[in-house]
Amino acid sequence: xxxxxxxxxQVDLSRSTVRELNQRLHDAADxxxxxxxxxxxxxxxxxxxxxxxxxxxxxxxxxxxxCVGMNKEATVRIHGNAGVGLAENIMSGTVTVDGDAxxxxxxxxxxxxxxxxxxxxxxxxxxxKGVNIVVExxxxxxxxxxxxxxxxxxxxxxxxxxxxSIYETHIYVRGSVAELGADCIEKELGEFHTAExxxxxxxxxVDANAADFRRYGSARKLYNFNIDNADAY
Amino acid sequence: MCGIAGLFSKSASFEQRxxxxxxxxxxxxxxxxxxxxxxxxxxxxxxxxxxKLTLFSPEPQYxxxxxxxxxxxxxxxxxxxxxxxxxxxxxxxxxxxxxGRWVLDNHPELRVMSAGQAIEIYKEKGDPRxxxxxxxxxxxxxxxxxxxxxMATESIVTTEHSHPFSTxxxxxxxxxxxxxxxxxxREELRREGITIQTDNDSEVAAAYLTWKMREGSSLTExxxxxxxxxxxxxxxxxxxxxxxxxxRDPIACKPxxxxxxxxxxxxxxxxxxxxxxxxxxxxxxxxxxPGQVYIWEKEKV
Numbered sequence: 001x002x003x004x005x006x007x008x009x010q011v012d013l014s015r016s017t018v019r020e021l022n023q024r025l026h027d028a029a030d031x032x033x034x035x036x037x038x039x040x041x042x043x044x045x046x047x048x049x050x051x052x053x054x055x056x057x058x059x060x061x062x063x064x065x066x067c068v069g070m071n072k073e074a075t076v077r078i079h080g081n082a083g084v085g086l087a088e089n090i091m092s093g094t095v096t097v098d099g100d101a102x103x104x105x106x107x108x109x110x111x112x113x114x115x116x117x118x119x120x121x122x123x124x125x126x127x128x129k130g131v132n133i134v135v136e137x138x139x140x141x142x143x144x145x146x147x148x149x150x151x152x153x154x155x156x157x158x159x160x161x162x163x164x165s166i167y168e169t170h171i172y173v174r175g176s177v178a179e180l181g182a183d184c185i186e187k188e189l190g191e192f193h194t195a196e197x198x199x200x201x202x203x204x205x206v207d208a209n210a211a212d213f214r215r216y217g218s219a220r221k222l223y224n225f226n227i228d229n230a231d232a233y
Numbered sequence: 234m235c236g237i238a239g240l241f242s243k244s245a246s247f248e249q250r251x252x253x254x255x256x257x258x259x260x261x262x263x264x265x266x267x268x269x270x271x272x273x274x275x276x277x278x279x280x281x282x283x284x285k286l287t288l289f290s291p292e293p294q295y296x297x298x299x300x301x302x303x304x305x306x307x308x309x310x311x312x313x314x315x316x317x318x319x320x321x322x323x324x325x326x327x328x329x330x331x332x333g334r335w336v337l338d339n340h341p342e343l344r345v346m347s348a349g350q351a352i353e354i355y356k357e358k359g360d361p362r363x364x365x366x367x368x369x370x371x372x373x374x375x376x377x378x379x380x381x382x383x384m385a386t387e388s389i390v391t392t393e394h395s396h397p398f399s400t401x402x403x404x405x406x407x408x409x410x411x412x413x414x415x416x417x418x419r420e421e422l423r424r425e426g427i428t429i430q431t432d433n434d435s436e437v438a439a440a441y442l443t444w445k446m447r448e449g450s451s452l453t454e455x456x457x458x459x460x461x462x463x464x465x466x467x468x469x470x471x472x473x474x475x476x477x478x479x480x481r482d483p484i485a486c487k488p489x490x491x492x493x494x495x496x497x498x499x500x501x502x503x504x505x506x507x508x509x510x511x512x513x514x515x516x517x518x519x520x521x522x523p524g525q526v527y528i529w530e531k532e533k534v
Contacts, residue, residue, distance in 0.1 A: 041507035042504075042505060042509075043503055043504030043505035043506075043507070043508050044505065045509075061508075061514060062504045062508070062518060064503060064504060064505055067501070081518055082503065083503060083504060084488060085487075088401065099518070100518075100519065100520065102488065102490075103485065103518055105489075121485075121520050122485050140485070140522075140523070141485070141523065
């Protein structure tokens with residue numbers, strides 16, 4: 001086993017199907033290659049979905065929809081762009097995209113870290129529930145919509161309706177915000193949040209100063225925050 | 234769900250192989266729209282003073298030579314017919330409006346799929362992979378082309394309801410999405426004298442652009458006003474004599490990817506369709522911003 005763990009398993013998706021690859025990645029939870037290099041992803045869907053082991057994955061090229069969805073423990077690096085729903089419902093581990101990510105990156109993510117070196121499109125971190133997201137570029141409209149937990153760090157600009165109907169996620173933006181969503185307000189960047197942000201930037205290997213960011217969060221004024229409405233649920 | 238593919242050649246040598254490349258793109262988008270497929274190719278412009286029609290007949294053994302002969306008798310010598318499956322391309326020695334009207338008046342059993350100088354529209358219900366081979370699309374050279382694979386939501390599955398929809402001479406539109414206000418808008422456009430042939434929502438978008446441009450808007454202006462007047466979800470690709478335009482609605486639920494290499498500019502619903510192009514791995518790839526009009530055109534001499 002020791003020898004197998006040291007070698008890098010190569011999978012060429014122009015020769016093998018995503019279904020075969022994903023089955024092998026799932027089987028690796030019970031032993032087998034721990035380090036993988038995937039070539040010719042060619043925009044295929046659901047590459048590496050459902051990994052449940054501390055594997056190392058390098059993907060050379062652009063991936064399609066729902067890449068490494070539900071990821072648990074694996075460290076994934078995508079040398080290209082990602083399609084809709086990157087690392088959807090990520091549980092833990094780290095997913096890094098060298099290029100851009102399409103809409104709904106890290107949607108509903110419960111844990112782990114997602115790093116986008118380029119821009120993320122609309123709905124980044126929609127309904128996030130504990131994942132941390134660091135975007136070096138910009139994010140599109142409705143990012144952090146109904147975001148419940150975790151942190152969304154945007155080193156560039158944010159589009160319209162940022163943090164609409166947000167719960168307890170911490171949002172940090174260095175650039176401009178086109179428009180804040182309903183019930184999302186700017187908040188003080190205190191000591192706790194500066195430390196959290198500094199830690200996330202370091203973890204994501206981003207050279208930026210926490211003091212240059214502004215923090216946004218929930219005003220907690222929407223209907224669901226009012227105790228008098230508790231009976232309605 | 235539907236699939237869109239658009240391809241624009243930046244070199245004369247790539248034009249020769251454009252049909253093959255667009256076919257490969259369309260096949261990648263087949264599972265986004267398995268019920269119908271269609272393409273618009275811009276190729277072999279008709280000489281000045283003449284025009285090109287693409288005609289459709291549901292009748293398998295239709296006598297296209299007869300139509301070409303009658304067009305020739307009516308307007309002088311005509312070229313064609315160049316028959317591809319259920320469609321035929323005929324060049325008539327008159328302008329496209331006259332030629333189209335002649336077909337409607339004399340052969341109401343036919344449908345004019347496109348009219349103009351360079352445009353040829355082919356579309357058919359059925360599997361996109363079979364469509365590509367039946368119509369012999371791979372052998373077609375073209376300066377640029379659009380393709381569409383349809384998964385119907387708003388109207389029935391027929392060849393007439395397939396995309397692209399012609400939006401006027403040398404203009405066409407393909408659509409991924411659905412429009413909510415198409416019934417009211419269809420009535421308004423008909424009152425303005427715009428011809429709409431089906432109950433399809435996307436045809437209304439095409440007709441809307443035709444109307445706006447008839448009223449003096451440029452294509453960019455027409456698309457920008459579509460953002461206000463069309464209620465619904467859309468990624469549009471619009472083919473023109475010189476190139477193509479792309480527009481996504483501001484909500485941007487419907488995907489689009491664009492890419493550019495030294496040889497071509499491409500747009501598609503997903504990167505999968507671009508990955509099959511030569512040099513795709515080294516091409517610039519990006520997602521068009523919502524509510525923003527993108528246009529590629531040949532440099533006008």
